[in-house]
Amino acid sequence: MAPRKEQQIFRATLDLLAEKGYDGLTVEGVAERSGVNKTTIYRWWPSKAALLAAALVEADLLTLEQPDTGSLRKDLEALVTGMAGLLTRPPSADVALAALGAAVRHPEMAAAARRFFTERLAGEAEIFERARRRGELPASADPLLIMDLLGGAVWLRVAFRGMPLDDGFAARAVSAVLDGVVREDGTCP
Amino acid sequence: MAPRKEQQIFRATLDLLAEKGYDGLTVEGVAERSGVNKTTIYRWWPSKAALLAAALVEADLLTLEQPDTGSLRKDLEALVTGMAGLLTRPPSADVALAALGAAVRHPEMAAAARRFFTERLAGEAEIFERARRRGELPASADPLLIMDLLGGAVWLRVAFRGMPLDDGFAARAVSAVLDGVVREDGTCP
Structure with missing residues (x-):
């Protein structure tokens, strides 16, 4: 399928999820919204769940550019800022919630959600690989744990606490995880 | 109202939320399940939302004992272990999700969820106060950020990734936030 047509289908799927919830989402509705024939959609994705899983993983709407700034700290800050943007700005925020x-x-x-997070982690693995090659991260560091701490903090604050994320949030969260919080200035003496 | 009766009402409220979802939860249903008269329930909580908010904040089922081990590290590990238990074991896991x-x-x-997290943080504030008095944490450290990182990681891993939390998770998560991940052994040379 042509990429642009595929993205139209994904976007219609995610918009309908946000508007009507999972129960209200139907392949018929996606066909109508996207202008693509229902049988064509079924030929590529055999069920609503399969279509939604593909849309979550592949839609441009929820894609975060993988940063490559030359430093782990800046890469992680860019990721946190990107996640915060996805979770606070419509339409991606409505879709994610x-x-x-x-x-x-x-x-x-x-x-589908597990597949989404697994695919994300695979993309993020490169950030940690580069950091290890540059000597910024010991071999013992656990990328999954680091991403769960940072991603979880964004989710918890936005989705559950309903608190805004100020400009300094990404830098403070990344510093807490990279440097720890027990030293006054975040660096070793 | 007698505390035991109140807990019966809260427990019925949370069980029905887990079984039927928010839309299926009714004060009538809570009255039937708890054996407490509907008008009595309405006298204390004027709406379903008010009853549910009270149940989330005050029910024994979702209460975490506030640890006081004498060390910030052990207190936070106990909190993370407690949160992990709440989110992975029925019936509290079903209620929380x-x-x-x-x-x-x-x-x-x-x-109601915001109130729940705000009340939790108020309880957790004492852990950080004691740590500051013992000189374990600089004044610049942000308890809200620390709890969002730790609590968020538990949520993300359990609820979204669907991954089990092994025995060492709490210690590794707390060490990442207290000590940082960029030093091999987690301590300054």
């Missing part, structure tokens, strides 16, 4: 709400109620949606 | 799913769709439920 609807997906989250559906993931805890529908096993097939939970599988 | 149902509350999360509802919070992203219902504004009044989101307000």
